[in-house]
Amino acid sequence: MSEREASPSGKGKLALYWAASCGGCEIAVLGIDDKILQVAEAFDIIFWPCVMDGKVRDVEKVPDKGIDLCLFNGGIRTSEQEYMARLLRRKSKVLVAFGSCAHEGCIPGLANLSSKEEIFQTAYHDTPSTDNPQGVEPQPETKVPEGTLHLPVFYDTLKTLDQTVPVDYYLPGCPPEPERIWDALTAILQGELPPPGSVIGATTTVCEECQRTRHEKKIKEFKRTWQIIPDPDTCLLEQGLICAGIATRAGCGALCPQVNSPCIGCYGPNEGVQDFGACMMSAIASVIDSDDPEEIERIIEQGIPDPVGTFYRFSLAHSLLRRGRLKGSGNGRVPVVADAAVEEG
Amino acid sequence: MAERVGVYVCHCGSNIAGVVDVEAVARWAEANLEGVVVARDYKFMCSSLGQELVKEDIEKEGLTRVVVAACSPHLHEKTFRRACAAGGLNPYYFQMASIREQVSWVTEDRAQATQKAKMLIAGAVQRVLHHQALEPSQVPVNEHTMIVGAGIAGIQAALELADAGHPVYLVEREPSIGGHMAQFDKTFPTLDCAACILTPKMSDVDAHDNIKLLSYSEVEEVSGFIGNFHVRLRKKARYVDEDTCTGCGICIEKCPKKVVDEVFEAGLGYRKAIYRPFPQAVPKYPVIDTESCIYFERGTCKACEKFCPTGAIDFEQQDSMMELDVGNIVLATGFRLFDCTRIPQYGYGRLANVFTSLEFERMGNAAGPTGGRIVLRDGVTEPKSVAIVHCVGSRDSRHHPYCSAVCCMAALKFGHLVLERTQAEVYSFYIDIRTPQKGYEEFYDRLQEEGMHFVRGRVAEITDAARSPGEEGKLIVQVEDTLIGRQRRVPVDMVILMGAMEPRLDAKEVAVRFGISCSMDGWFIERHPKLDPVATMTDGVFIAGTCQGPKDIPGSVAQGAAAAARVQGMISRGTVLIEPVVASIDESKCSGCRICNDLCPFNAIDYLEQEGVSRIQTALCKGCGTCVAACPSGAITGAHFNDEQIMAEIEGLLYDVLHTNGAQAPAEEPAPA
């Protein structure tokens, strides 16, 4: 932080932003408890819409690179989020993709299996709780007697932060564990940063942190979590539950396996792995205990009814496929990026 | 330093140049591909002049990377790696683009072929930029060799090596060595007495200082790698102490229990409960068959023990385990005979006077159950007519598609024996007579002269249901004689079925144990069907004889000797180079999930309990990439096939896509809503 802008307080400037995400990341920041005071000691928090009032125009007025650190959570689904991403990128020295959504798209990214029309159809018309007798849908422009109202454009495709602007660091997790947030903040405060572009975290996977005993793996049948009460001491995968701990970056302390539930992969892929789902699939495929194509098909079809949701739950938007095939060209602003073969449903 | 890449486009005579515009491709590569400083086309890159070109350019142009676009890496990757090494470049700074097999041979349109060749070269150039220098590692070769299976092929290999001064362990699962050949009377086409040529070799084995014979033994586990195999084997209990037994055979004489000998006598003769398969058996020590021994069944008898002059009988003996370290392994586990009951319409097992070829071999053998007399199942009646049915289970889509290679000749041999020893008429029912080796066609001519009848056609049925008085009491061979285009019924007294040669029942298990592969039929697969017939894809494991496929004795012997020569080559070199294209595990990334542990086809991966990580034994790894693809931690990297290299190659292959519409203008910052 040597070249930190001199501010009246002599502290660095911190911004936090919330784009397409559930809000858990905001709470996770508070999860560092009283250490938040140390953060406040080191930084002036100049922009944090979730917690304090602030205006976009104030950010626009900050000189370029005037923000020392920006923790950006959420993916990019609307034109407003895209604008904020570009703005904060320009204004920040260090931009961190904070949490799974900004990093990999996370659950909002699963909507990349659908088009904007389909999403609107579900959200504004079809769900049982929708009460919309006039069939209103949000429009980018609406004329009212007082003038024209603007709403952000909703894109067909959710993009991750680094598919939108260059990102300096990634903090994985849904949400990131408070200890890891603190580790990252400490590293940033002390200037002990890894090379730009790195994920700040472990370089091995959840199994490393998991206390369960494991053996050579041979799987004859996959089970859903509701079908068995797993033995608490043996590797869950060996018991037929698809545990993503094998492929998921360590950092959480194997929270889910600890409570007898398989890892679902929120910490994303390990260092050097490009496509989390592909990586999971080739690992799982390797340990199916059969040489008979028909039996293999049966094992997979019965045990893994939702392959995209199972293997790409957090990472579809950031995968090599990025999204399901769009019928027609879609009317979102974002062009169809990949001709993905992921079928919907 | 920016890399300097040389690209060489081979014409392969007109093989490539006939379809691909090689000059244009070379010019294009030089003009467009990043890093390319020289690009040439040349008639035959694999010629010494072509290789010289590469070498010279490395020296004069300071090339740091080389790409040759020619045939396939399978054929000439080694050639060009050598050329690079000759020019002083690490051989792994080389990449080959296959523009013959993958382009000119499979693409008709000249423009398309030329474009495709360009893209493959773009892929190779981008890839080679990411190559790393690799060095092979050296391991010493243990001088001991283990030969598994002591039929004629294994015996030959053992003697060759032992005579050359190298120590050999010869492992045989049966009580005696000799294999199938020990069961025969005569051998085609010379009609040598099988025993006369085999038993001297067997006793040489027994007496040889350099051969340790481990009979009645089986390999249970093999670990390690070329030059350094570790083998665990089980020596089955004979209940006879080999150190005290003199092989006098009194025990056999005194044993009161007689049983049918299903193995050596093919069910045609008897042996005792304590037995030697045949008088000249090597080793000479008998063995007790606990299934038929009265003592093992009822707890009394012990006649053998009572009469043994040296007290060698030991009813308490147990199987014992042995561990051996050897440098090379030769598998010579032979074949088995087709089970003729699988073709019920031929009546074997149901019609008494239908015999298998092995039964007939024993019958024809002067030391066999009938003393060499050719008789019907009753043991006394000489047949007046004999039918020999070829291709039983061979050349038959329901059983084995292949030709068993020796049955025609063995059938002729049988015909000769029948004609020589009886008054019978002999009929051969064949599809095609196959006599391709030295002296074989002449033997066929001889049998035609001797009066053997030949009927061309696959036998439909053998039955004892007579349709005319002439057929009463006979076996009737129903066949379509394809030379005259008519159905025929030939009544005979005796039928011999020439069953197919088959892989051993446990061939697949044995292959897995030794880390080699089997064909769909179950024969062990050689490294190259023409150019490397006794090596396998697993270095240090060789195959010889009929375990590789049907063949005759000369062929088996030649392979035994060839395998021995290959082993000697390894031993005299003293060390072997291990290919550096192997996988390795980054232990800091490995989470110990154990996904990879059971996947390696070469058992190269160990799990280290203490450290909680997996490790690859480099010398065992063949670089197949199975584990690399499976590791969900991305902890395993395949040298020469890492992600970076593969992605670069893919990007290169997509050169035209990325260069025509790839570069999208950066989207401008959208206006705030």
Ligand SMILES: Cc1cc2nc3c(=O)[nH]c(=O)nc-3n(C[C@H](O)[C@H](O)[C@H](O)COP(=O)(O)OP(=O)(O)OC[C@H]3O[C@@H](n4cnc5c(N)ncnc54)[C@H](O)[C@@H]3O)c2cc1C
């Ligand atoms: C009916 C018939 C007649 C024939 N007549 C002739 C002829 O006249 N002339 C001619 O040239 N060819 C003839 N052949 C072909 C000849 O039999 C073979 O070419 C020859 O015997 C092959 O020898 P081999 O060593 O490969 O196999 P085998 O003779 O089968 O020997 C293999 C040995 O390995 C042992 N073994 C197997 N598995 C294991 C294991 N896992 N561990 C330890 N030991 C094991 C077996 O017990 C056996 O001793 C004839 C074949 C048949 C079927």
Ligand code: SF4
């Ligand atoms: S339960 Fe999951 S995290 Fe634990 S060892 Fe098994 S696969 Fe790994």
Ligand code: SF4
């Ligand atoms: S175990 Fe897996 S899903 Fe659960 S918190 Fe950890 S990384 Fe996330």
Ligand code: SF4
């Ligand atoms: S698959 Fe990868 S992470 Fe798992 S044990 Fe093997 S090397 Fe380690």
Ligand code: SF4
């Ligand atoms: S690359 Fe193939 S041979 Fe090498 S360790 Fe992995 S699985 Fe085994």
